[in-house]
Amino acid sequence: MSQRIFEGLKVLDFTNNVAGPGSSALLADYGADVIKIERPIFGDDTRSWGSSVIESFSWYTWLNRGKKSVTISLTDPEGLAIIEKMVADADVVLQAFRPGVMRRFALDYESVAKVNPSVVYCSISAYGQTGPKATNAGYDQIAQAYTGLMDMTGQPDGPPTRVSISMLDHSTGINAFGSICAALYHREKTGEGQHIDVSLVGTAFSMIDMFEEVAEATTLGISINRTRVGRFTVSPGAGTYRGKGNQYCEIAANNEKLWRLLCQAMGRPDLITDPRSDSESSRMKNASLLHGIIEDWVASFDDINVAVEKLDKFGVPCAKVNSIGDTVADEHLLARGAITDVPAPTSMQARGVKTIRARGPWHILSKTPLQMRKAPDRGEHNIEVLAQYGLSVDEIGKLQEKWNKSK
Known part of the structure; x- marks a missing residue:
């Protein structure tokens, strides 16, 4: 296989749940070296969202494919000192804490850019980094409600309905990926890094494709919401x-x-x-x-x-x-490789589960095809990664033991 597009690119991923990990997983598909920073003991929330059938972290394995996992406590000065070394030579930093959290650790964009001016730093949040609601908590369904998407979904005589899939999480992750690619291209031309602000609410609002019609109707005092027959401005058929x-x-x-x-x-x-x-x-x-x-x-x-x-x-x-x-057995999707077998995490392979049926690449590139790689076990790469920053195997073991004792 030819060299992958982002081979050699170092990504430090502080994100959790769906949107951020989905974005960095795409970077990993393109060959980036993605180091996922996880909490000791618990790791990413999605590790507990697994299937009881195969005891796998099904959400986690998909959203964190191709990454390396390192467990570090941000609340411990020793852990923070390691992180400060890691951000200094990262090409991309992703974080999905509420605005202000990373500043408490001196890991916000302004602080990181002082030691690493060329860094591409992406912040993913519910409402964005600015505005009256910036520090509010929020998830996919909250953004669906806040932006009116939920009011547009469902039967006209029923309640507003949430789109059952994590649509905004996934699409926000893709938006973040696209913005990171654009910022990396800018850096390639100018040497400049920059801060990227991507939000669930911003993604949701960008998807309201009837905004002009709705805004006009609102100005005229006309109520527009759910409809049973097709769309608002498209005829029957x-x-x-x-x-x-x-x-x-x-x-x-x-x-x-x-x-x-x-x-x-x-x-x-x-x-x-x-x-x-x-x-x-x-x-x-x-x-x-x-x-x-x-x-x-x-x-x-x-x-x-x-x-x-x-x-x-x-x-x-x-x-x-x-x-x-029907979909997971569809001949068209199978023919295009949209459904494929991804290597299982190391711990699952030890139990005899070698592969997991999953979604395959949906970006089809003729010269540099994407490669779907296995997700890591929690802390699987502690020694491999932390040794690069001057820690001995004994020091790494002692730190992990200390962090695993403090919940």
């Missing part, structure tokens, strides 16, 4: 339709050409010229009626896959609403 046996499919006939193709696929060319559906505005006025017509057609098939195949033949964008079980 774009939405979720129920078939027999509680099967569903998603159809996206959201322009004039696709509406005509949908009508032909359903064997209803009359709807193309019907005054109730012959234009965008008429379809919006008769949204519920047309939704019912499309849903009745979908429900006329015993197997919804037959309806999807017919729509595919006419070029109408559509998909069966798959379960996660």
Whole structure:
């Protein structure tokens, strides 16, 4: 394999949970040497989110693939002295504490930049590093609620609904990764490091793709929130339709050409010229009626896959609403390597579990492909990493023993 893009890049990762670790895991996929600083005894929170079936840290193994784990106590002066040496030669530092926490340890961007001016320092938080709510705590679901995403999700006669996956955590991690790459490119040209401020709330707000329409409606005093029939500004033909046996499919006939193709696929060319559906505005006025017509057609098939195949033949964008079980066995994803086997952590391999089925690379690069590597056990690389900063094996052992006694 050719040299990976970030081979030789040193990343110091102080993050926990999902967003930050997801960002640094991508850097590791591209070849960076990512050193994850974990709390003694407990480590990353996701180590306790494992599966009872295989006793693995399933969240942890995915979010921390390809990294080295070192356990250091930030509250102990001896531990802090080691960290000060580590940040001095790091290319990238990631942290996800509340604003102000790293400053207490003299590990904030301004302090680190004094000894390492070229460092790319990324702070990930709920609300961002500035503003009235900067120091407030927050998680994925809190950002969904705060920015209105939750109010846009769910049935119109039901409560606001949280997107069940950690959507904002993962997308914030990707945003942080992209910002770090941009800052590294800037440093390559100028030699300058800089501070990156990425937040869950900022990510959530950037994803409100109907902002202009919502803002305009609010100015006019019109209430806009959840809708059952497609999107707010897209005519019927774009939405979720129920078939027999509680099967569903998603159809996206959201322009004039696709509406005509949908009508032909359903064997209803009359709807193309019907005054109730012959234009965008008429379809919006008769949204519920047309939704019912499309849903009745979908429900006329015993197997919804037959309806999807017919729509595919006419070029109408559509998909069966798959379960996660369907997805992990999907032939298309398997063919693209989106589902793959990743080496299990060392402790699991000792118990006979050699690999874990996981998501594969979703960035496909022809010259420098990503490599998914195993996640570390807690403190697995204590000796390897800390010895580089002048500590003997005996000194490392004594420090770990001391930190493991103090909770």
